Amino acid sequence: MTTKTLTVRYFALFRERAGCDREQLAIEADTAGELFAVVARRHGLPHLTDAKVAVNDEMSNFDAVLSDGDTVLFFPPVSGG
Amino acid sequence: MFTVSHQALDLEALKAELPDPGAGACVTFEGWIRDTNYDKPVTALDYEVYEAMALKEGNRVMAEAAEKFDILAARCAHVTGHLEIGDCAVWVGVSAAHRDAAFLACRYIIDEIKKRLPIWKKEFFASGDTGWVNCEHGSQRASPAAPDARGTSSSTE
Numbered sequence: 001m002t003t004k005t006l007t008v009r010y011f012a013l014f015r016e017r018a019g020c021d022r023e024q025l026a027i028e029a030d031t032a033g034e035l036f037a038v039v040a041r042r043h044g045l046p047h048l049t050d051a052k053v054a055v056n057d058e059m060s061n062f063d064a065v066l067s068d069g070d071t072v073l074f075f076p077p078v079s080g081g
Numbered sequence: 082m083f084t085v086s087h088q089a090l091d092l093e094a095l096k097a098e099l100p101d102p103g104a105g106a107c108v109t110f111e112g113w114i115r116d117t118n119y120d121k122p123v124t125a126l127d128y129e130v131y132e133a134m135a136l137k138e139g140n141r142v143m144a145e146a147a148e149k150f151d152i153l154a155a156r157c158a159h160v161t162g163h164l165e166i167g168d169c170a171v172w173v174g175v176s177a178a179h180r181d182a183a184f185l186a187c188r189y190i191i192d193e194i195k196k197r198l199p200i201w202k203k204e205f206f207a208s209g210d211t212g213w214v215n216c217e218h219g220s221q222r223a224s225p226a227a228p229d230a231r232g233t234s235s236s237t238e
């Protein structure tokens with residue numbers, strides 16, 4: 001793993017639990033899933049079925065490999081309508 | 082076109098975008114704020130929308146509906162912010178030459194909007210509790226079931 005500088009954005013339940021809507025982290029994480037595991041532990045975020053991840057405003061998946069400078073968005077299960 | 086509104090929807094203005102000389106059918110759907118969810122009395126809802134991606138994905142859904150069904154026009158708008166019981170949270174309208182395509186496209190649009198867009202609702206219960214729909218229900222457990230067509234796990238539809 002290499003250290004990357006990433007911007008992480010949180011929404012809805014994740015935002016409330018994290019206590020912020022975004023943060024910049026220098027972190028050792030290769031994939032979005034590894035990043036989520038770290039921030040979930042740090043902020044006490046629940047692991048919810050149907051949670052989604054986006055990278056640089058495009059829907060992605062938790063296996064996606066991250067690049068230095070990426071903005072990673074964590075979405076709890078959606079409930080529009 | 083799909084849009085996000087920070088104020089109450091003007092339903093007449095939305096519907097005015099649908100007429101076409103070739104249209105023989107117009108189907109509209111309104112999603113209203115309901116006063117109960119999981120048998121618990123609900124007093125109000127807060128919607129949170131990540132607009133940058135909701136607009137992109139919402140307009141993708143509209144393009145898919147135009148591609149899949151023989152329709153003439155389609156319009157959808159979703160509200161963000163604080164809503165009270167009876168308020169309209171989402172509106173879908175479709176015009177088409179014939180009713181089958183209008184019904185099917187309207188159903189497709191509302192179903193995909195609910196499934197795919199980064200939109201969340203937080204319920205305020207009469208008990209004073211709050212909870213994010215599909216994330217928690219007064220407790221910290223994950224949702225026991227995915228939303229279904231009868232809307233038993235969501236406060237609208």
